[in-house]
Each structure stands twice: as C-alpha cells, then as structure tokens.
Amino acid sequence: MDSGNAAWMLMSAALVLFMIPGLALFYGGMGRGKSVLNMVLMNIYCVGIVPLVWVLGGYSLAQSPSGNKFLGNLDLFALDGIGPSQDLIVVAFLMTFAAITPALISGAVADRMKFGAWAIFVPIWSLLVYSPVVYWIYAFDAEGNAAGLLNTGLLGDIGSLDFAGGTAIHINAGVAALVLALLLGKRRGWPNNAIPPHSLPLVMLGTGILWFGWFGFNAGSALGADGFAAQAFMNTFLAASAGMVAWLIAERIKDGHFTVLGACSGIVAGLVAITPAAGFVAGMSGIWIGAIAGVICYFAVSLKYKLGYDDSLDVVGVHMVGGIVGGVLLGLFADPGAFADPEVFEEAASFPEGLFYGGGTELLFEQIASIVVVMVYSFIVTMAIGLALKAAIGLRVDEEDEIVGLDNRLHAETAYNHVELAGKSGSGFGGSVDVRERSDSPTSTKADAR
C-alpha cells in the first residue's frame, strides 16, 4: 500500500469509529430524556467490547482463508502473524465495521432492555452472526479468489455484490433489531402515547457525524484513494442528498410539513441504500437509489404501527428496509463497465452487470437470494441467542424501571442537571426522577444482571 492509500485508510478507519458516537447521539436524541444515557451506553459499549472480541477471534473467523464457504478458522487468533505494518490499517478499518453493526441494533430495544443482557448479547452476536455473514460475503482464499457462500454465487457462477456492507451490516443488524423488538415486546403505552425525540438538535448532529463518517465507510471500502473511491464518495454524497429531498417531499405530501427528523431519516435511508452499491454504480444512479430509498423508508417506518412490533427508533424501517432497497436496486443499476478503465479499477471488469446495464436478471436474483439467506440466518441465530438470554437472565427491565427511566434506575445517572436551584447543596441530582426511591429498592440488589 503506498502512503497515499494508507493515509486514506487511516482516515477512513477514524471516520467510521467517529460514526459510533454519532449513532449514539442520533439514537439518543431520538429517544427519551430519561433513558438517553442507557441508549448512549449501549452504543459506546459496542466499541469497547467488540474490538477486543474482534482482534481475538472475530477477525480470524471473518477473514482467514479456511478453505470452506462458511467460516474462517482461528489461525489469526490475537492477530497472530500480523506485526506492525500497513496491513493493520485494514484490520482496524474492518474492526470499526464490526463495532458499529451491533450498535445499530440498539435503536430497536430503547427504554426497556436490561443492560446486563445487552452486554452479553453483543459479543456473542458478533461472533455467531456478524463474523460468519462477513465471511460469506467478503472471504477470499489464499490466491485472492472469492471464497464465501455469497460471493461465489448461490444461483449460478456470479456472486452477489455488497460493496461496503448493505447486506452484511444493515440488513443483518436490521433483522436482529426486529428479533429483539419482538422478544422484548412493546414499551408501556406504545403506540397510543407519543414518545417524541427528546432532542432534535442532537439527532441532527448525530446525522451530520454519520454522513461525514459514511464517506470513510463507503469510499474507504475501496481500500485506497483511487477513482473507485472517488466514485464511491460521489455516490454516497448524492444518495444522501437525494434521500433527504425524497423523504421531505413524501412527508410534505402525506403529513403536511417538512420535519428535521424527516430530513435526517432521509439522509440515513439514502446512505444505507447506497452502501452496497457505492463502488458498483456510476453516473446519476446514486441519485435514483437514494431517492427511491427515501420514499420507501418513509413508508416503511409506519409499518410497525400496522404490524405491532415496537421498533422504537426505526432500525427495521430504515436499516433493514433501506438495505434491502439498496441491495435489490444494485441488481438493476450495477455498471462495472463504467469502472473498467484500468486506472480506476482493473478488476471491475470481472464484476456482473445489473439489469439496466445489460446483465440480465442474474445479478438481481443473486442479490435477492443473498439477502434472503442473510435474513433467515440472522433471524434464526439472533432469536436463539435472545431466547437463551431471556431464559437465563431475562431481557426486559422491571415495569418500575421503565416508568422511572433507565438512566436513573440502571445507571444511577441523569442526562441533564441544568438547574441548580439550591446554590450550595445537593439539589444537583435534582434532574433525576425519584432518585430517593432507591432507598426502597437498594441498587445493590436491583442492579444484578443488568
């Protein structure tokens, strides 16, 4: 790797890491003021525990050439054999993806999941669900040929495409979010009572950080600072813009007003949908993909009311649905020919074309098949992990914790303590709801297994 490519990859890894506090603000702002810290902690915890799991075993399972289609081996345990070198940049880059994927799930379990259960769920899910799916889509054998279940072709000899993790990350996390939402059940009062975002400026800030970081996510997935990365960058940019505008128009027509939450949701929907396609489409395709995702996701976030699952912060509606939209549209818009210029990306020529660019329906079917496989696998294994945890320690907090708020009851903290009426003494904790209650229900007992 030359220094220029290395510079871009170092930067991309940092950018994706920065997405995690961005996501914490995006979700935290969208949720309740009395459980924002719980949401924040669920997110940043992922970037604590997952990197440790990743360097020990996750990376090896996901990326080592094991000779089979399903899973890597443990040859790279504790990064065995990877000394100080630029190779580490790619390990670190992928580590940020591993960390953000379970964090995405957290939005669906807002306000009601035991923190202890989450703390155990995350590393297990990372090893049992994330690493295998990544292997299927991105594994290469020792000669550098595609080796995974899904990149070698399920239905024929062409493999499905997923540039930066539409299927591996967004659909995968979205399905897991659905499973946990089903297992946890609805929040008290939902859907009759409004639970509006407690801080939309934080949501906007989180969205801004996500967009900024997503350039690292997508253009960094080119693994260098070349024309390939440039196109991925441009597609990411246009899809987010188009997603925002499309969502704004849809909500203006249906609901009568333009909202900040709508603009932010549209941006994220566009970003999710372009993720699998960023390095495989050219020209104005990014606009189409973003705009279509913006409209479809706008409608998808209302599904939960019809179907009755409490996907609190719309992980399913935006990440799962947006990921599916992007993955399927890639079957239409994939245009490797545009990249064929050897200065851009030599190997592009070997990728399949989409329906609109002369490739027929083969890629489209591969895309759909891959998506279905990942959805089924993620659903089943996440369900198994969830049921096991439920049986072992329970997934859901007490009703009183939910009413009083998770921040106070689980974490002994309150997010905001702006008011200090009593100048000298202890009303500082005054922002909290029923702090004193803990005298009735000692923390030491209640905190167990949270």
Add this chain to the structure above:
Amino acid sequence: MDSGNAAWMLMSAALVLFMIPGLALFYGGMGRGKSVLNMVLMNIYCVGIVPLVWVLGGYSLAQSPSGNKFLGNLDLFALDGIGPSQDLIVVAFLMTFAAITPALISGAVADRMKFGAWAIFVPIWSLLVYSPVVYWIYAFDAEGNAAGLLNTGLLGDIGSLDFAGGTAIHINAGVAALVLALLLGKRRGWPNNAIPPHSLPLVMLGTGILWFGWFGFNAGSALGADGFAAQAFMNTFLAASAGMVAWLIAERIKDGHFTVLGACSGIVAGLVAITPAAGFVAGMSGIWIGAIAGVICYFAVSLKYKLGYDDSLDVVGVHMVGGIVGGVLLGLFADPGAFADPEVFEEAASFPEGLFYGGGTELLFEQIASIVVVMVYSFIVTMAIGLALKAAIGLRVDEEDEIVGLDNRLHAETAYNHVELAGKSGSGFGGSVDVRERSDSPTSTKADAR
C-alpha cells in the same frame, strides 16, 4: 492525481460537508429555542437540494470552458463524460462549496421566513448567482488559462485573487443575506428585546466543527497535499487564533467581559478573512489578517442596530464584512514570491504581488473592483429573486407563527422534550408552545407554501 493528493482531496471534501451540520449548530444555537429546528432545516436542506442542482447543471455552468467571460455552458450536464475517476473528487469537493454557500445566508432570515419560500430560493439562487460568480473567479479555458471576468483582470492584465472563496462565497452570501434581511423586515420586538443565543454550547461546538472543516475548505483548495496546502493550513490556523484573541480583547475593552459568543465570532471572522488569502500569503501575514478581521467584525456586528436591518445572526457583519476585509488585505499581503520554490507551487510565480510585497496598488484595485462587481451582481439578482418570490408566495410567516415559534407551526416539531412529567401518556409533546392551537388553524391550510 497521485494517491496522496487524492487522499487529501477526499478528506477535504468530507471536511467541508461536515461544516454544514456545524453551521446548523452554530446558527441554531445562536438563535431561539423555538425556531432552532427551522434554522437547522434551512441549513441541511441546502446539502440536500444543491448537490442535485449542482451535478445536473450548476457545475457545468460554473466550470465548463465555454469560451466566454461570463458563464459556462451545459456541456457537462449531469456530469456528462465524467466517469468513475479521481476527477470526481474535485467535482464533489466543489459541490460542498456550492452547498454551504446558500446555507450561510440562512442566519440572516432566522425566525421569520416561510420554509417553502426558502426551499425555492435556494436552488434558484445557486444557479443564478452562485454558479456565475464562481465562473467569473475560477473559470479556465480548455488550455488551462484564466477565462473568467474577474480572474482575467478587470482593470488591467492581472486578475483578482480569491484562493478559497472569500469573494465567491462569503461576500456573495453576505450580500444575499443583507438583501433577504431587508426584504423580510425586522423580527417582532427587535431590536428592543434581547434575543440571546438559546444554547451557547451548541454555538461553540458548531464553531469547532467549522474550524475543523475549514482546513479542508482552505488547504483543500490547494487541490493536493503539497507545500501550498501546508501554508494554507498554517494561515487558516493562525488567522482563526488571531481573530479570536482580537475579538476577545476588543469586547473586553468595550463591553467589559470576555464572552464565548465573542470568541466563536472572532474565530469565524478570522477564518472568513483568511479564505481568499490562504494560499497567497506567508509568514506572519495570517496573524495580521485574522486579527484585523476580528476587530473590524466586532464593530461591524453592531452596524445593524444603527442602520436598522435585522441581520439576525450576523451574516452580514461577519461573512460579508470579513470577506471584504480579507479580500482587500490580500491586495496588501499577497506574496507569491514566497511560494516560488518549484517544489511548492510552480505557477505561484505568475500571480501578482500585493502592495507590501512590491506589487504596487494594482492588485489592491483589482481586489476592490472584483468585490464591488460581485456585491452589485449578488445584490441585484438576489433582490430580483426575492421580490419575485415575495410576489408569488410571500416570504414572511404570519405573526402568530412568529410568536408561537416556527418549529411548532411550520414543522410540527419541538427541539427539546426533556421533561416527561406524565410517565405514561402523551405529555411528551409538552415542550412545545401551543401545540393544541393547531386545532384552530389546521396545518393542512397553514402549511401551504411554507
């Protein structure tokens, strides 16, 4: 472009994009709590609509070699002929500039502009004002020679200089801001009643993001990671620091205290002023330019009280005035000789010197002439667009909307819903002012053309 230059340009484009949520926080925090979302949406909307307009036509108008001094043609419609390649990075980089320029204007129209009018104003202004001005300053013919009205020399044979958009962006947007402030009139109660920033921590955060992003804005305008970029980086750094310190000293002397809003305004003033000069001055000039801008802008933000226009968040006082200060001082401090080392920037030798570096007054007059031309053009065309919109759909919201707050009335949202007194049911919307009022004035009617 080698991979190192490409890496820096990818990063620079991402940095400038990140400035837009930064600007939304800077303005949003400085404004009222009841219209912060309106401000945020005006800003992020720009990075939704402008990129679409830019790739379709704006870029072509601004950058295609058309053979005249005034405007490009539409040969690059929908980026025709620009396939996946590193050229796209520059298109994307310039796209972020196009997006942020109208966003700058929004600060002047806070608390009282119809969102629908803004939504239409932005793309039109981008095509009719922004693209032509960019062409005048940055157009090159097919052989790479300066071709625009202002970079070919208005008064003689040397063109005016504008490294990263002092005239094209800050003065241009500042004048448009003045026009809209004049057309909209004053906010109710202004200037008798204080309208203090509703969240200074957000202002500080926004400023931090702007400064961070401004390194991409200015040092990215070197279009590579060379000594030229290094000097632009250093100048940007020093001018912001000096602007902050100068403003703090000025306000300490005149008002008696150091303020956070003063420090932030000084930073931005310094950054604006160094923008046209960043790659043309060396040594300690950045400190002088930043410090002078800090002091002048400190006085300029009070002008509105004397002259009576309600430039709500000081777009005119900081961006227009700061841009003028920088543009004029460049006529004094320009020192292309310092860059002449071929390793730094070969072509620098062909740029004109400022008064202090042996160039006489020619550059100074060119700078002033260019600034005047852009100001006049921006004033007239913005006024025409504004008047047309005013006649067609009106620019200003109803008085009641203004009193109750734009967030609630236009966007059906409230920024903060920290308090959830009623644990179970719907007081979540409680943070809003007179939500219920909408039963009297149905959204469906009122929202029209906003």
Add this chain to the structure above:
Amino acid sequence: MDSGNAAWMLMSAALVLFMIPGLALFYGGMGRGKSVLNMVLMNIYCVGIVPLVWVLGGYSLAQSPSGNKFLGNLDLFALDGIGPSQDLIVVAFLMTFAAITPALISGAVADRMKFGAWAIFVPIWSLLVYSPVVYWIYAFDAEGNAAGLLNTGLLGDIGSLDFAGGTAIHINAGVAALVLALLLGKRRGWPNNAIPPHSLPLVMLGTGILWFGWFGFNAGSALGADGFAAQAFMNTFLAASAGMVAWLIAERIKDGHFTVLGACSGIVAGLVAITPAAGFVAGMSGIWIGAIAGVICYFAVSLKYKLGYDDSLDVVGVHMVGGIVGGVLLGLFADPGAFADPEVFEEAASFPEGLFYGGGTELLFEQIASIVVVMVYSFIVTMAIGLALKAAIGLRVDEEDEIVGLDNRLHAETAYNHVELAGKSGSGFGGSVDVRERSDSPTSTKADAR
C-alpha cells in the same frame, strides 16, 4: 515528505485541533450548568493564544537545535526561514499539541478561577513549562541525533521513550492541574455536596471527538502514513476499548452500576496511557496497557476525596495518573524488535526494549526517572507562576461569583436560554441567575482582572 505522508499529517493536525472543542465539551458537560461557558472559554482560549506564542517563540524554544540539553534558542523566532513548504505541516501539527496541553489543565480549576488570571497563566506556562519539557524529550541536534535531557538518557546511555506525549503532555498538564487545584482551594460545598455532570450527552460527545482526534495525536506522531502509524493507530484503538471495558467492570463491581461517565473516563484513561507507548508496543500490549490504566484511574479519581484537593474534573486522576501508568508500562512492554522490518520503521531497531521483551530494567528506570524529573519541574515552575499571579491579581473569584455562577458574573452570558415564556419581550435572559444583581455590583468594576 511525499504527498501521502503529507495528506496524513495535514489530517492529523486537523484532528488534534478538533480535540480542543471536544475537550471543552468533555469538561463543560462534566461541570456545572452555571459555569459551563467559563470552562468552554478556558479551553478555546488556549487555541487562540498558544498558537500565537508558539509561532513567535515557543516552537523555537522547543525544537531548534541549540546545542544544549535544556532549551532551544530563538533562531526560529516567528518561524524565521520556514517558508511555504511541507515542513509547515509539522509545525502546525506540533502547534496543536502546544494548544491542547494547557487546555487539559482547565478541568482542575472549574467553577472558581478568575478568567483574567487564566488568560495570563496560559501563555506563560506554555513558554516556561511546556516548551522546555518538549525540548528535553523531543530535541534533536542538527545531525538528527537525540539532544534533550531526557531522550539522551538520564541514568545511562539509553534515553527514555515518549511516543506522542504521555510525559510531555499528560503528566506535565496533570501536575500543573494539581498545583492550581492546591492553590485555588476547594469549591464551596465540596466534597459534601454532589456536583453532578450537567450534561452527560455532551460528555459523551466530547469523548467521541477526543477519541477520533486521538488517532491524529498518536498515529500522526509517526509523521507519516506508514506501518508505524498503522500500529500506533491499532494500539490507540485497542487501549481505548480496553480502558472503557476495564473501568466499566471496576465500577460495576465496586459501585453496582455501569455509567456513561465511567465509560467515557475509561476511554480517556486508556488513550492517555497508550500515548507514550503507541508506536513502541505491538501485538496485544495495547489491550493490557489500556485495561490496566482503566482500573488504576478508576481508583485514582477517588484519591482527591482522601487527600482533600479539589481536582474538579479529575485531571490529576486521569491525565497525571494515566500518563504515569502508560510511561511506566512502556518500560515493560516496549518492543522495538517488532518494528524492525525496514518497511515499517528502520530506526526502530535503535530503540531500547522493555523488561518483557528482553531489555532488562534499564528502560523501566529511565522511564521512571524521566517522569520524576518532569513532575518535579512542572510542579515547581507551575507553583511559582501560580504564586506570582496570586500575589499580583489573585487567582480565585469572589464567593458571590462562585455562588451565582461564573458564566453570568464573569462572562455576562448564560449557557442555555431554552425558555421564552414571554413571547415578545425581554425574558430571553431568563435562564440566567440573578442577571439583575449586576445593578448592585457594576460589571465595569467587577470585571477587572478577570
């Protein structure tokens, strides 16, 4: 420097600059709502004044080859002889370090220091404490050989190691923080009354920005985008993750709950501790260093209650202690052999090994000796500056200022003005505490020397 390395260094300098608003939020959120602006201003003021001091004299004192072991000369006054070139990137990169170091101190003086005293303290401390210490650790003579007191070896012929500023920055600032906390005395009511963080979401955001920026801090200290930088990046990542997890576990066991403040503190503790070691350790050492620092700092932040100094936001407990942990552990974990591959870093071979990698105890003793020297010097000189300022203008605000809040009394601002009950007129300042009081104690008098 090739363009790739330059791109990474430009980016790294921008990243470290961005840490300063991050730090302002981290500290500001952790402190009181009525003095958050004072905290913010103490931080951003550093990035105003220090760069000016740095380019004038600080850089020259810290980095010019003067031929002695103790201090540079003033040959590089006003960057004399450093024209536009990539060398400026390194000057700017180091300038961000100079700016953030005194900002770190501010957390210890929260809620009670005169702003005027701080304004004078910062540039003096930067010249008298920061520049010399940097010289001792990082000075090179004209031939590029180590020349400073501490990098030439105190106890023998091998010098101590400090990759990115564990001793020069974190221990140095931590000791100065302790000195000022001692000189200022305790805040009213401390430690009997709780002073909880006024906004934990801001703390989390600040932490996220710090982590993001720390990649520039540490991996940028490789001065290029090579394997050395890659390893520093990976170590930085793992140490932060491990620090977070370790702190969370420690507080769960001792206090009964996982907290957001704990997670954030653990991240910072891990980052501080890996700073001196980032480019000298390999494999899983980053995890060990981060985890050990997380646990030790968790205990260290309680020391102030036992010893009775009011280190308000735990600068001593995290930065001084974390820096010592990292510096000492480097004596154990240093593994230059791992870097010996000439493609990674040729000169690594000349660095000493730690105890665990066959180097015996020599490096360990050098590390300890260097740390002690810096601590003693920083303590004495900071104490002298502090005492002089105390005698001259006083360090501590009036009791009434402290009760009412520094934002209102020193800066005439209030951080949050969310509520605008009175639609039309001046209750906008309503968020402030006793604004009116100033009629009794005119600002003009009181503001003197603040």
Add this chain to the structure above:
Amino acid sequence: MKLVTAIIKPFKVDDVKEALKSIGVQGMTLSEVQGFGRQGGHVEVYRGAEYNVDFVPKARLEVVVDDGQLDRVLDVMTVAARTDKIGDGKIWVTEVDRLIRIRTGEMGADAV
C-alpha cells in the same frame, strides 16, 4: 389582600404584564406549567402516527394585590389574555392572610 393566579397562553404573558404595569401593578411571579382542559383530546400526527396530546404548555402568573385593586386587575388581565380561542385559561383568587417584603420586613399592604 388577594392572590390572583392566572393560567394563560405563554405568548400572552407579555401583553398581560404590560397591561398590569400600566395600571400600577409593581410585581408578579411567573412560572411554566402544563395545562389540561377542554382544549384536551387533540390528535397530533407525527412520523406517520397519531397521538393524543393531553397537556399543553401554559404560563402561570401570580400577583398579590390590595383588595381595592382586585377588580381592576381582574378586568385588565381578562382582556389582555383573551384570544377568544379555546384554551385561553382561568384566573382564580384566594385570600392572603399576611404578606412580607423580605428585604425590609414590611408587612401587609406596604409590602405589595
């Protein structure tokens, strides 16, 4: 003396304050409250879902007045706070036994 408590629309605070000032009222105390009343039962649409909103923001003004001033104060307040739309609010009056100005220790009518 009487304590007049008024629950009004937030954006009417200023009109009421000015009206009271104009008839010589020299002090009052304002707080933020949430009101539930006939206005209640409204339905909001947000992000594609419908919600009942029960409590709406109101302002609460407390003014202690001399018995003689009471009628004028009530008249002026009622007029200034009125928008003729539902949710305009209530005013209630209670008897004050004692009143003290803290600074001076003055009592009763002198302390108003």
Add this chain to the structure above:
Amino acid sequence: MKLVTAIIKPFKVDDVKEALKSIGVQGMTLSEVQGFGRQGGHVEVYRGAEYNVDFVPKARLEVVVDDGQLDRVLDVMTVAARTDKIGDGKIWVTEVDRLIRIRTGEMGADAV
C-alpha cells in the same frame, strides 16, 4: 370553590389525571417541582463519592373544584397517587374566592 393542590410522584401523574377525568374533572394544571420531606437525607454514591440528596423531583397538580365535588376529588386523588412508599406526597385545599374563564368571562362555578 376550592383549589386542590397535590404534590405527587412524577410517574403517578397519569394515573391521577385519568382518575380525575373519570369522575368528570375537566381541567387541571401541572408543574414540575422539587420536594423535600421525610424521604430526605438519603445518601447517593457516584464516582466513588457519597452525597446527600435533599430535594427530589415531584409533580404539582392544581385543580379548582366545586365545593360539592371536593370530597370525591380528594378520595380519588389519594388513591390514585398512592404507592405506599415514603415520598407519596401531600394534598392541601384552599378556599377560592373567585374564578374566571378568560375566554368567555364566565365567573364562579360556571367557569370551572
């Protein structure tokens, strides 16, 4: 008429509101307050240090009711707000001399 003021636990607001609605109360006013009572004197542990917490968040409900309704209202409130734990709060009743509905100018019992 009477003014009933209740200081209750914040998460009980909804139960009390629903209970009052069910017996025909059509309006009430809610505010955030901080309470100090027997509950006081609790010790918190945070970041390794112990603190006394004096004031805890409470909700304050004000309801103006007809004299005839008073007993029912008090009964219903007491039951709905009770958790049987310390800190459940207080209810006090004061006499209202006059009541005005701002929108219509109605007075007295009609204005409730």
Add this chain to the structure above:
Amino acid sequence: MKLVTAIIKPFKVDDVKEALKSIGVQGMTLSEVQGFGRQGGHVEVYRGAEYNVDFVPKARLEVVVDDGQLDRVLDVMTVAARTDKIGDGKIWVTEVDRLIRIRTGEMGADAV
C-alpha cells in the same frame, strides 16, 4: 394550618432550607419561577446592544405549617432569605382548609 409561599433569590434556597430544618420543619416544596418587581427595568449590554430585562429567576418555596409554628417560620425565613439588596422577594400566607398525607391518608395537623 397555613400555606407559606416565599419568592426568594435562588442562591438563598439552601440557607432557607437549613434554617427551616433547624426549627423542625419537615417538608417543603420548591419550584423555579421568574419574578418581576421593583428590581425591574434593568439594562443589559450584550454583543454591543442594550436590552431591558424584566423577569429574573427566582425560587418559590411552599411550606404548609401548623398555625402555632407560623410566626417562627416567617421570622426564620425572612432572616435567612435576606441579602438587603433589592429583589430579596416576598412571603405570603394563605389559609389551608385541609391537608392529607397521601401515603397514610392522615389528615390535618398529623399530615404536616
């Protein structure tokens, strides 16, 4: 029983609370309010412009006390809240007809 309502300077809350505790008052309720009074009419300078500030932050303490305790409570409060500067605030007293402790259902003086 009486309800004592005091509007005081925010940074005096703690002194008043401690003073009341010291004479055996076991409960009180605190809220944030904004006050307008003689203090009013002050001019602020910010960012080069001048503003009138009408409302300033105050704290509002409510204490229900036995008739016998009333005088002591008023004395103690007045002293503890005083700074001798304008804006120190007011205290007013109203009659309480009934008082209920929610947890136990106790009524009247027992419920204080």
